Amino acid sequence: MSATVAPLPPNPSSETTDFLRRMASMVSGRNGEMLLRAVALIESLAQRAMTAERLFHQQQEDHTRSIELREAAELASDAMVSQIEALRAQLAEVTAAAAAERAAFDADREKLLGLMQHAESHILKLTTELDSLRASVDSFNETAISVPIEVLRLARTQFEVLSQGFARNGDVISQAMSEIGGFAIDQALTVQKKDTA
Numbered sequence: 001m002s003a004t005v006a007p008l009p010p011n012p013s014s015e016t017t018d019f020l021r022r023m024a025s026m027v028s029g030r031n032g033e034m035l036l037r038a039v040a041l042i043e044s045l046a047q048r049a050m051t052a053e054r055l056f057h058q059q060q061e062d063h064t065r066s067i068e069l070r071e072a073a074e075l076a077s078d079a080m081v082s083q084i085e086a087l088r089a090q091l092a093e094v095t096a097a098a099a100a101e102r103a104a105f106d107a108d109r110e111k112l113l114g115l116m117q118h119a120e121s122h123i124l125k126l127t128t129e130l131d132s133l134r135a136s137v138d139s140f141n142e143t144a145i146s147v148p149i150e151v152l153r154l155a156r157t158q159f160e161v162l163s164q165g166f167a168r169n170g171d172v173i174s175q176a177m178s179e180i181g182g183f184a185i186d187q188a189l190t191v192q193k194k195d196t197a
Contacts, residue, residue: 017042149189156185 017039024035159182166175 152185152189156182156189159185 020035020039020042024032024039027035159178163175163178163182166172166178
């Protein structure tokens with residue numbers, strides 16, 4: 001609760017104190033002393049009243065400044081509370097996005113692990129098949145030789161000549177064996193032509 005203070009007149013006690021001093025100079029004895037004490041008391045009280053008024057005005061200014069500072073602090077506090085709420089919402093969004101990314105990463109990782117395991121088993125299967133084919137080729141290579149095509153053509157011609165010679169001599173069995181040998185060479189040459197085409 002604030003009190004309303006009426007400001008003192010510029011110097012209200014000067015006329016009164018001047019009058020009392022004049023009276024004290026006219027009155028002798030104890031009355032003069034009492035008048036002079038009254039003058040000192042009035043001046044002291046006037047001084048205290050002016051000091052109290054200055055202090056009151058200073059306190060009013062300080063109070064007004066405190067109210068302004070409190071209002072500014074409340075505005076700043078409200079702004080900071082709003083910022084904190086916005087940051088909390090943003091943090092929640094970032095946390096949710098990070099959790100979603102982590103879940104997607106984990107799903108992709110599981111999928112890649114599954115693909116890798118499938119690829120490893122497929123590679124193992126292919127490696128087994130390749131080893132089997134190598135063993136087959138190795139066993140085939142033990143029973144087969146490679147011959148230049150010109151040598152095969154020359155052998156084909158020789159089988160043909162032999163077949164014709166056996167036919168003239170009437171040796172049907174030798175003729176049939178020569179024709180079978182020529183036929184086998186023809187087949188090898190035909191397969192060679194298909195592979196190179």
